[in-house]
Amino acid sequence: QVQLVESGGGLVQPGGSLRVSCEASGFTSDYYTIAWFRQAPGKEREGVSCIGRSDGNIYYADSVKGRFTISRDSVGNTVYLQMNNLVPDDTAVYYCAADPTGFLYCSADMGVADFDAWGQGTQVTVSS
Numbered sequence: 001q002v003q004l005v006e007s008g009g010g011l012v013q014p015g016g017s018l019r020v021s022c023e024a025s026g027f028t029s030d031y032y033t034i035a036w037f038r039q040a041p042g043k044e045r046e047g048v049s050c051i052g053r054s055d056g057n058i059y060y061a062d063s064v065k066g067r068f069t070i071s072r073d074s075v076g077n078t079v080y081l082q083m084n085n086l087v088p089d090d091t092a093v094y095y096c097a098a099d100p101t102g103f104l105y106c107s108a109d110m111g112v113a114d115f116d117a118w119g120q121g122t123q124v125t126v127s128s
């Protein structure tokens with residue numbers, strides 16, 4: 001059974017940085033797609049970033065492009081989202097999600113329904 005555990009959220013001032021992590025286990029394949037979504041109060045869950053089975057397939061939402069960086073550790077079990085120059089609009093619960101097949105292509109077309117496994121979420125608050 002696929003399990004995802006997020007960590008690293010917290011409170012940061014505008015302009016600051018945070019790194020959230022997603023530790024994955026239970027995959028039957030070495031190749032899978034991992035995405036980060038976020039959900040702010042009263043808003044729908046939105047895709048923020050994604051890394052596909054090939055690390056050449058990486059997606060960022062326009063709202064975070066140039067500020068966020070997604071990466072995978074050398075073993076492949078942990079995916080990171082480095083968030084720089086944070087702004088109050090980045091405040092949300094951040095979730096990682098997985099497509100265990102690895103066939104999902106990361107793009108602006110990906111949605112919540114495309115992912116079978118979800119973590120419990122980690123709160124990121126950007127406030128002075």
